Amino acid sequence: MIVQTVERESDAFQQPVSPDQIEAVCRRAFGEHARATRVVEIGVGTYNSTYRVELEGREPVILRVAPDRARQLGSDRDAMRNEYAAAPYFAALGDLVPRNLAVDFTHQLIGRDYLFQTLLPGVPASQGLDSYSEAARASYYRQLGAVTRAVHDVRGDCFGRVSGPGFATWREALADRFRTLARDYDEAGLGSGDIHRVIAATETHRTALDEVGEPRLLHGDLWRLNILIEAGTDEPTITGILDCDAASWGDPLADWTIHRVQQQAGTEVDAFWDTYGRPATDAAAAVRELFYRARNLIGARLDIDRRGIRLETVPPIHWDLTEVLTRLEVGD
Numbered sequence: 001m002i003v004q005t006v007e008r009e010s011d012a013f014q015q016p017v018s019p020d021q022i023e024a025v026c027r028r029a030f031g032e033h034a035r036a037t038r039v040v041e042i043g044v045g046t047y048n049s050t051y052r053v054e055l056e057g058r059e060p061v062i063l064r065v066a067p068d069r070a071r072q073l074g075s076d077r078d079a080m081r082n083e084y085a086a087a088p089y090f091a092a093l094g095d096l097v098p099r100n101l102a103v104d105f106t107h108q109l110i111g112r113d114y115l116f117q118t119l120l121p122g123v124p125a126s127q128g129l130d131s132y133s134e135a136a137r138a139s140y141y142r143q144l145g146a147v148t149r150a151v152h153d154v155r156g157d158c159f160g161r162v163s164g165p166g167f168a169t170w171r172e173a174l175a176d177r178f179r180t181l182a183r184d185y186d187e188a189g190l191g192s193g194d195i196h197r198v199i200a201a202t203e204t205h206r207t208a209l210d211e212v213g214e215p216r217l218l219h220g221d222l223w224r225l226n227i228l229i230e231a232g233t234d235e236p237t238i239t240g241i242l243d244c245d246a247a248s249w250g251d252p253l254a255d256w257t258i259h260r261v262q263q264q265a266g267t268e269v270d271a272f273w274d275t276y277g278r279p280a281t282d283a284a285a286a287v288r289e290l291f292y293r294a295r296n297l298i299g300a301r302l303d304i305d306r307r308g309i310r311l312e313t314v315p316p317i318h319w320d321l322t323e324v325l326t327r328l329e330v331g332d
Helices: 019-030 079-096 125-131 134-152 170-188 193-204 206-210 256-263 268-276 283-306 322-327
Strands: 002-004 036-042 049-055 061-065 100-104 114-118 216-218 227-229 238-241 248-250
Touching (some): 019 049, 019 061, 019 100, 079 100, 079 114, 079 134, 079 238, 125 134, 134 216, 134 238, 134 256, 134 268, 170 193, 170 248, 170 283, 193 206, 193 283, 193 322, 206 283, 256 268, 256 283, 283 322
Parallel strands (some): 002 036
Antiparallel strands (some): 049 061, 100 114, 216 248, 227 238
């Protein structure tokens, strides 16, 4: 078996899977006679360890291995199990989403959750999209608008992560998320005082939050890194939607996709709204957006710490809560 891996520091968050372990999980998934001939680690993502596995006598597959549970934060714990629970709700995307071929959460072979999925065609949009003209990229964002609309049109029964726990109101689900993030901050030694001020603001603005009366499916991380496009074409065509491990039931305005589109307003990204439709822009929606910005900034600060990046190298606009706290009127 030929194995190509990404070189990392020994204490890096993403830990490798040995060739013997890969052989073992392939046999469990595809039978005792399954034989992997070539394994290539896909080093694009920063959370799961992901491999393209070529097997004798069948099409290549994707193997994704979660981090050791002891290394996971409370806010992303058992994310792969959440993705597995969410997969049936992405049926509206048809063959744009990979099919799960085998899933093992027993930890009998490698001590980590893992799953095998079908290999979708294409290259990550994060690598291929910028080679296209502005007009061609606008076509891509119109496709993304239609994909996101199909996701957000799926209705749920409660708010929160798809795998649970579920909450009767969006306000309760959001506050619980902030409390989990606060615990992660405390464990990381980052200090959670500002997060508790955001939690207090969920009570101050409970009317705006409680206006979200119907849970809708959110992908949670739908942007260039998790979108595949066909390679070498005159116009970018979306061929795959990946990694729904952050999927939840909530306010569509809270989805990462909406946040990123709004961040790049005034560019070709605006073509997204042609197919998605315009979101609410009233005062209550503006208040809710502040909470979603707070959540994203808090998560970014955690990710910076997890990846060992020096904070002074990251512009404060990506992690500083000061402005959001002020606008939520919970600051000094």
